[in-house]
Amino acid sequence: MIICRSADELERMREAGRLVGEVLAELAGLVAPGVTTADLDAVAEKRIARAGATPAFKGYHGYPATICASINDEVIHGIPSGRRLLNDGDIISIDVGASLNGYFGDSAITLPVGQVSEEAATLLRVTEEALYKAIDRVRPGSRISDLGHAVQKHVEAYGFSVVREFVGHGIGQRMHEEPQVPNYGDPGRGPRLTEGMVLAIEPMVNAGKPAVKVLGDGWTAVTRDSSLSAHFEHTVAVTADGPWILTSREVPVAARR
Numbered sequence: 069m070i071i072c073r074s075a076d077e078l079e080r081m082r083e084a085g086r087l088v089g090e091v092l093a094e095l096a097g098l099v100a101p102g103v104t105t106a107d108l109d110a111v112a113e114k115r116i117a118r119a120g121a122t123p124a125f126k127g128y129h130g131y132p133a134t135i136c137a138s139i140n141d142e143v144i145h146g147i148p149s150g151r152r153l154l155n156d157g158d159i160i161s162i163d164v165g166a167s168l169n170g171y172f173g174d175s176a177i178t179l180p181v182g183q184v185s186e187e188a189a190t191l192l193r194v195t196e197e198a199l200y201k202a203i204d205r206v207r208p209g210s211r212i213s214d215l216g217h218a219v220q221k222h223v224e225a226y227g228f229s230v231v232r233e234f235v236g237h238g239i240g241q242r243m244h245e246e247p248q249v250p251n252y253g254d255p256g257r258g259p260r261l262t263e264g265m266v267l268a269i270e271p272m273v274n275a276g277k278p279a280v281k282v283l284g285d286g287w288t289a290v291t292r293d294s295s296l297s298a299h300f301e302h303t304v305a306v307t308a309d310g311p312w313i314l315t316s317r318e319v320p321v322a323a324r325r
């Protein structure tokens with residue numbers, strides 16, 4: 069069952085989403101060579117606690133941390149570690165989820181560390197653009213697969229590929245609700261979007277081939293061909309006026325860097 073949220077519930081989801089956006093903006097300002105992914109995790113955990121909220125990922129199926137920090141060929145679900153230092157030229161995906169007053173927000177960004185290759189910079193740009201292509205389709209009457217189709221078309225035009233094994237999701241009083249939101253496929257399929265639906269849209273894009281595998285830690289997903297991978301995610305509500313990006317950041321990350 070796909071749950072539709074009242075205007076009042078959407079306001080509460082915006083509060084959760086706003087916090088997630090603020091955490092990401094703060095972490096984006098800290099990303100630099102020599103910083104560890106555990107440093108970033110500690111900042112996120114403190115900020116979420118200070119807001120009276122709860123990290124959404126910690127304890128979820130045993131996941132051990134507040135954020136996911138996935139570097140270079142890591143696609144998603146990288147576990148923060150004090151031994152993992154950011155290096156100049158890396159790209160890092162940071163995924164943050166939190167619940168506040170019973171509602172969840174979920175968002176991710178991928179950032180360059182120092183100076184990155186032209187390929188990496190293009191991958192980041194195209195993946196974020198693909199997210200916004202999907203968000204552009206969020207309106208009553210669209211079909212779920214219209215979103216993934218928009219992502220796939222944009223990504224493949226650059227010779228990049230869309231990850232198939234992980235998908236976006238409905239979100240609300242649980243982090244993962246129906247429906248699934250794939251980042252690929254033909255348009256015009258799947259449930260119709262209606263007012264009050266809330267979706268976590270999260271394209272994962274590889275510079276090389278689409279295949280991924282999960283490492284022995286049981287979490288970290290990496291590209292099979294070791295190519296770079298990027299991930300951008302927003303929690304977005306369907307409204308009569310169009311998409312409402314609940315995790316939008318007051319200060320755009322790009323402007324802070």
Ligand code: MF3
Binds near residue numbers: 124125175268
């Ligand atoms: N944004 C991811 C998702 O929607 C993060 C989940 S990490 C986990 O699935 F550890 F909580 F699984």
Ligand code: CO
Binds near residue numbers: 174175236237270301
């Ligand atoms: Co998500």
